[in-house]
Amino acid sequence: MNQLDQLKALTTVVADTGNFLQLAQFAPRDATTNPSLILKAVQSPDYAPLLKGTVAAHKGKALDQIVDEVLVRFGLEILKVVPGRVSTEVDARLSFDKAATVARAKRIMALYEAAGIGRERVLIKIASTWEGIQAAAELEREGIRCNLTLLFAFCQAVACGAAGVQLISPFVGRIYDWYKKSAGAAWNEAEQAGANDPGVKSVAQIYAYYKKHGIKTEVMGASFRNVGQIQALAGCDLLTISPDLLAQLQASDAPLTRALDAEAARKADIAAVSYDEAGFRFALNQDAMATEKLAEGIRAFAVDSAKLDQMIASS
Structure with a gap:
């Protein structure tokens, strides 16, 4: 049995791509997109007719x-x-506007419903800012399920759990990127691999906290740089993986073992914490990595959203 099939026995595998022509070979349950992935897809000749026809x-x-x-x-x-769900992202330029995020999410969901798709098959992706989390709390109360993305800090995960969001996407690779860049010449790849990878540790901490305290929000590790990070999170609720890394997992027959265990987490000694708005903002501010990567991620998605606007406007 290849590693991808072994992983599927432990974790729900999600494809991280806008390239739907590539999906079937990996048989993922769900798929996630973002502005950068959609922009990449629409620049391909395979999808040009779809873009032109829709416009x-x-x-x-x-x-x-x-x-x-x-x-x-x-x-x-x-x-x-x-067979499962797709995640579609609200414009990142609305990340600090709760009311506009709610309105855009409702419009996206209405378009899916008009096409005959039930709400249970769609997750609305929203950046894990304070405003985004509060928007998600409102949407969840109205039966619109959300995927909180650009999540780097423990306080973001705690606030998302308290808001009752359906799913969070902590970004493993981008956390790894920050620590690697910060360490510079002192970085030791071998010592920081597997369970010691800072991105892996972040997701493992969040997963354990949620399971310990009975938080129903699903944890979906995202943004992977290598298969080692994926292997070190086997057992996580979901993992969203790029086609390149899915192919690498599919090509290996090496044994894969469970790394995250809900039962062990429930027995762990992990204190409950909570954040009001001021506490959340201060905790995020105290985490330099999360503050920088959240801001950088919103800026990057905003740039790609603007490029997508230009492509559509000129189509």
């Missing part, structure tokens, strides 16, 4: 509405391939 069908609408139509069109194609 033409909605000519005359406001640009932001056409963008959502394109995002949902990709989501609909993905849902033809995966």
Whole structure:
């Protein structure tokens, strides 16, 4: 049995791509997208007709509405391939505007519902800012399930659990990137691999906290740089993995063992914590890595959202 199949026995495997033509070979249950992945996909000749057709069908609408139509069109194609859920992201430029995030999320969900897709098959991706988490809490109360992304700090995970969000996506690779860059010449790759990888440790801490305190929010490790990070999180609720790394797992027959264990976490001595807005902002501020990576992630997604706007406007 290859490692991908072994992983599927322990963890729900999700494909991290906008390239739905590539999905079937890995048979993931769910798929996630983001502005950067959609931008990459629409630049491919394979998807040019889909982009042009969607834009033409909605000519005359406001640009932001056409963008959502394109995002949902990709989501609909993905849902033809995966049996589970697709994650579609709210514009990162709304990350600090709760009301606008709620409105955009509702519009995206309405487009899916108009296409005959039930709410249980869609997760709305929102950045894990304070405003984003509060928007998600409101949406969840109305039956719209959310995937809180760009999550780097423990306080973000705690706030998401308290808000009752469906799922969080802690970013393993980007945490690893920050610590590696910060250490410079002192970085020792072998010593910081596997369970010692700072991104892996972050997800393991969050997973243990949630299981200990009966928090139902699903933990989905994301943003992987190598298969070692994935192997070190086997047993996590879900892992969203790029096609390249899915292929590497599929090509290996080496044995894979469970790394995260819910039963062990429930027996661990882990104190409960909570954050009001001021406490959350201070805790995030005290984590230099999380503060920098959250800001950087929002900026990068905003740039790609603007590029997608330009492509659509000129189509």
